[in-house]
Amino acid sequence: MNAVRLKNVSFRYDEEGPWILNKLNASIHHGEWIAVIGPNGSGKSTLSRLFNGLFSPTLGEVFIGEQSTKAEENLPDIRKHVGMVFQNPDHQFVAPTVRDDIAFGMENAGVEREEMVLRIEQAASQTGVERILEAEPHRLSGGQKQRVAIAGILALHPKIMVLDEVTSMLDPKGRKEVMATVENLHTNEGVTIVSVTHHLHEALLADRVWYMEEGNIAFDLESEKLFSELKWLKDKNIPLPYGFELLEALRKRNQPTSSLETFIRETVKYEDRI
Numbered sequence: 449m450n451a452v453r454l455k456n457v458s459f460r461y462d463e464e465g466p467w468i469l470n471k472l473n474a475s476i477h478h479g480e481w482i483a484v485i486g487p488n489g490s491g492k493s494t495l496s497r498l499f500n501g502l503f504s505p506t507l508g509e510v511f512i513g514e515q516s517t518k519a520e521e522n523l524p525d526i527r528k529h530v531g532m533v534f535q536n537p538d539h540q541f542v543a544p545t546v547r548d549d550i551a552f553g554m555e556n557a558g559v560e561r562e563e564m565v566l567r568i569e570q571a572a573s574q575t576g577v578e579r580i581l582e583a584e585p586h587r588l589s590g591g592q593k594q595r596v597a598i599a600g601i602l603a604l605h606p607k608i609m610v611l612d613e614v615t616s617m618l619d620p621k622g623r624k625e626v627m628a629t630v631e632n633l634h635t636n637e638g639v640t641i642v643s644v645t646h647h648l649h650e651a652l653l654a655d656r657v658w659y660m661e662e663g664n665i666a667f668d669l670e671s672e673k674l675f676s677e678l679k680w681l682k683d684k685n686i687p688l689p690y691g692f693e694l695l696e697a698l699r700k701r702n703q704p705t706s707s708l709e710t711f712i713r714e715t716v717k718y719e720d721r722i
Contacts, residue, residue: 449513451608451640452476452499456508459494468494470663471508478607481634481641483651483671485686486660492644495660496612499642500530512608528557531601535613537593538586540600546572546588547581550600557604564603571603574637575629591622595629602633609633611643615650627653648674648681649689659684 452475459469469491476482484492497503498510501517512530515522534540543549550571554564572578575595580588585596594614601609611630615623631653633639643654651657652671659666661684667677674681678696681688688696 449478450475450511451478451480451513452642453511454498454508455511457498457505457510458507459491459498459503460506467506468663469498469505472665474658474665474668476640476642479634479638479640480656481643481654482656482658483654484642484644484658484660485646485648485651486658486666487685490660491663492660493612496532496610496642496644499608499610500527500532502532528604529607530610531604531606531608532610532612533594533597533601533614535616537590537597537614540597541585541593544584545581546577546583546585546596546599549585549596550581550603553600553604567603567605571599574602574633575599576625589622590618591625594618594622594626598626598629598633602639606639608640608642611641611645613644613646616646623647623650648686648692 454472454474457469457472458467460467472495484495486492494503498505498517499512501523504518510517512522512526515526517523517526541549543552547568550568551564554567559567568581569578572581575598577592577595577599580592580596585593588596597614598609598611609630615626618626627650630641630643634641634653641654643650645651652674654671656668657671657674658668669677675692675695678688678692678699681692
């Protein structure tokens with residue numbers, strides 16, 4: 449059984465409006481990480497909001513496990529299992545301290561106090577915020593804020609985490625902190641991840657990449673195969689990290705590239721340049 453399945457999904461905001469998503473069919477396996485890339489207006493963020501029922505498909509269905517998000521009675525359970533973190537973490541903070549903010553969602557979910565304390569400590573450790581539990585969220589750095597937002601969702605024990613451009617407002621240090629946290633959750637905790645991003649080096653962390661264009665998934669491929677699609681990526685005006693440009697230059701000279709591909713995968717994925 450898939451973690452997520454899109455069945456003929458189309459979406460528009462009103463009956464007379466343009467289609468934002470067009471007949472999408474795709475699936476995500478349990479424990480898999482999907483990176484969603486593409487130009488502005490391609491439908492990436494709209495798609496992300498379908499996974500926990502924030503938006504309902506105009507046509508077709510989204511299944512989380514075996515539950516359709518179109519059935520109102522399924523939504524409470526779906527939202528327990530699908531956590532979302534948005535671009536601006538300040539919009540998600542509701543409490544005076546990091547500890548209280550992580551606890552907030554659990555309080556609403558009726559988690560017992562003793563269990564809540566354990567989950568706070570666990571989520572803080574998993575996201576590296578255990579030393580700032582008594583801090584005020586709004587005084588933190590951008591990277592710290594996003595890690596706190598992730599901790600608040602993680603404490604609810606979601607099976608799926610949806611990240612909508614969570615690094616777009618961060619400096620390189622903050623991006624590195626957040627993506628290291630997400631990679632840990634994927635690799636060591638088995639959380640299914642869907643991450644919307646404009647940064648190609650972040651997409652290298654994922655198992656698969658969806659490129660969206662005009663409301664369609666134009667391609668769906670394993671992230672390591674991005675190295676074979678350099679011309680296509682350039683034709684789509686996707687900014688390439690420096691390592692990719694070097695790789696392309698070597699290929700034009702018929703030089704071996706396998707060692708460089710491995711090096712790029714381990715270095716470029718966190719940084720803008722090597």
